[in-house]
Amino acid sequence: MRIRLVIVYGLLTCVGAYLYALQKSKLVLPDFDTASYIQDKKTLSSPTTHYLLKESGNTILDAFKDIYTSQRTCEEKKNSTPKIIHQIWLGSPVPAKFKRLQQKLKDLHPTWHYKLWTDKDIADFKLLNQAAYDEAKNYGEKSDIARYEILEREGGVYVDMDVESLKPFDFLNDRYDFYVALEPLRANTLTCLSVANAIIGCKAGHPIVKECIEQIKKPQIDTKNAHPILKTVIKTGPVLLTRVCYNHRALLKKTGIILPSECFTPANKIWYSKSTPYRFCIHQWAHTWMK
Structure with a gap:
């Protein structure tokens, strides 16, 4: 028996x-415009656009669409991104609702190495930007600083705790040495035209995370008069990552990809319930660091 x-x-x-x-x-990865909810390109502006680049929002969007179009049908490559999942939780114990999401992520990646980084783990890690980490006013900024350094040193996939996994990341890992997705392209919202940093996959030592670390060390944008939340978004969050991805657009056209928002970050709760064959996960926008 x-x-x-x-x-x-x-x-x-x-x-x-x-x-x-x-x-x-x-x-098969989707059509870019359809999966980005683009309604009217003329309206694609936001409070962060001023802090991004000298180019217009549509120029940035067209560059990212070009990367995606070039890499959408990329074939598998050997050892593009290591199969390691990193998550970070600082301060209080992990809430039950996030533990459920954490377990689902593990269950979908049974052969991957998983690590949850806590305050002690990061203290032992010895960050290059330790001073910026210590000075950060919220856990979101601290987590941003840590995630770039963890990925730079170890590679793998960083996933926010408020992300619900729907399918394994293997398809992306096997093809790209750097992958992220856009925030939903909703007009006049804080992070419109931004690359989300809630899910980042890359090989160790990737130039994009290296430059993020360097720009945190030596900020290139004056945020003195910005709102506290906007400061974090600009200094360490999606605006920083967007600027750096744009700087490395030529490299991304060869070995990386910037996915449309539908793959990781549906625009709203109506779209959460709509199943698509190319949605890997749902970022649920818990915004715990703002509370």
Whole structure:
């Protein structure tokens, strides 16, 4: 009886692996405009646009669309991004609602190495931007600073705690040495035209995370008069990552990708319930660092 169970389990495992490989091979990334909810490009401006670059918002968007179009059908590559998942939780114990999301993420990546970084782990890590980390006024900024350095040193995929995983990241990991997604392109919102930093996948030592670390050390934008929340978004968050990704757009066209928001970050709760074959996860916008 025991031998039969072992055989059945082995067969089920093989079938499961085959079905997943089949599903992965059939996955096709979506059309950029459709999956970015672009309604009217003329309205694509936001409070952060001033802090991004001298180019217009549409120029930035067109550059990111060009990267995506170039890399959308990229074939698998050997060892593009290591199969390591990093999450960060600072301060109080992890709430039950995030533990459920954490477990779902682990269950979808059974062969990956998983690490939850706590205050002690980061203290032992010895950050290059330790001074900026210590001076940060909220956990969001601290987490931003830490995630770039963790990825630069170890590689892998950083995932915010308020992200619900829907399918494994293997498809992206096997093709790109850097992958992120845009924030929803909703007109006149804080992070419109920004690259989200809630999910970042990359190889160790990638030039984009290296430059993020360097720009945190030597800020290139004056945020003295900015709102406290906007300061974080600009100094360490999506605005910083957007500027750096744009600086490295030529590299991304060769080995990376910037996905449309639908893949990681649906625009609102109406879209959360709509299943698509190319949605890897849902960023739920808990905004715990703002509270």
